[in-house]
Amino acid sequence: MKAVLLSAVVILVAVAINTQGLVRSLAELSAFLCVVGLVINVKRKKSDKVTLSKVKIEAEEL
Template identity: 55%
Template sequence: MRAILVIAVILQIIVAVQTEGLTRALAELSAFLLVLGIVFSFKQKKRAQAAKDIGRLG
């Protein structure tokens, strides 16, 4: 899942570099939102792992 998001970010950056105007702005916005998705995905996985570790201790 994370690999797909990274590839999508790279594609959006390529589109943003090669275009102008509204298309560029939308590509930049979507790349930013995809990066946020990657960050939240990482945080969620880390939180789930921490909960699993706590479950083992208790």
């Protein structure tokens, strides 16, 4: 998932550099949204790891 979003950002930035007008604006907006999706994806995976480690600690305490 991370590789797909990263490659989409690179392609959209390339399109934005080579075009003008509405197409450029849409490419920039799409690239920004892909970056936001990438950040959310990374944060979600980190929080899942933290939650999983908390569950292991609680299970060991019992």
